[in-house]
Amino acid sequence: MRLEGKTAIVTGAGSGFGEGIAKRFAEEGASVIIADINDAGGMRVADEIGPGARYVHADVSIGEHVKGMVVAAREHFGGLDILVNNAGFPQRPGPMDEVPEDVFDRIFAVNVKSIYLAARQVIPVFKARGGGVIINIASTGGVRPRPGLTWYNGSKGAVIALTKAMAIELAGDAIRVCALNPVAGDTAMLPAFMGGDTAKRRARIVDSIPLGRLSQPRDIANSALFLASDEADFLTGVCLEVDGGRCL
Numbered sequence: 001m002r003l004e005g006k007t008a009i010v011t012g013a014g015s016g017f018g019e020g021i022a023k024r025f026a027e028e029g030a031s032v033i034i035a036d037i038n039d040a041g042g043m044r045v046a047d048e049i050g051p052g053a054r055y056v057h058a059d060v061s062i063g064e065h066v067k068g069m070v071v072a073a074r075e076h077f078g079g080l081d082i083l084v085n086n087a088g089f090p091q092r093p094g095p096m097d098e099v100p101e102d103v104f105d106r107i108f109a110v111n112v113k114s115i116y117l118a119a120r121q122v123i124p125v126f127k128a129r130g131g132g133v134i135i136n137i138a139s140t141g142g143v144r145p146r147p148g149l150t151w152y153n154g155s156k157g158a159v160i161a162l163t164k165a166m167a168i169e170l171a172g173d174a175i176r177v178c179a180l181n182p183v184a185g186d187t188a189m190l191p192a193f194m195g196g197d198t199a200k201r202r203a204r205i206v207d208s209i210p211l212g213r214l215s216q217p218r219d220i221a222n223s224a225l226f227l228a229s230d231e232a233d234f235l236t237g238v239c240l241e242v243d244g245g246r247c248l
Contacts, residue, residue, distance in 0.1 A: 004029030012087030014041030016187035020217025060114035093148035131174030167237030183243035210245030
């Protein structure tokens, strides 16, 4: 039980990668706050995990919501050891100059500002407890961008840079900060990235992945588990591609 006795918050945990991470953490003994804006999905995941999970409605771009999920972790489970910033907002493929301003704002609010808001809440908690772990879910798009997703790629590039900067600044407080860079995953967000879900569009993505398949929530969850565990206690600033070789 690699996370026994620990408490984690996983944002965007009502489906997809977040659901996979939350369930994997729970399998390894963690208590988990399921944070999401999708009440039905979030409550379902919490119910499926059982007594070791609580659902909290949270829009991660709103400071009071982020504060609420941290308060919930402390009230329900007595503290907080791990934060996974997983919630994300996609961009439909298209020319960069045709993306509406409100879509741009939402991409950066959910994908980037959320990390700032969460850091303001969890860093004092981690310092008081003598350490903690932050895992940011970035993307291969921040490493090797695809055309037509410029603003999304930029947001994930920011997540990678933030991860490294946070790791340097927080190392003296025993707070480790790492990131995962998943390749396109078989989740509910995939149709938005592809501009529609067709066999041809899926095949085009799979053909770009040397190991020959899309990522699955379990792939991301296993990598997050390792980085969150004591097995990785000498790793910080790591931005790990979980991509089947896509970035080679």
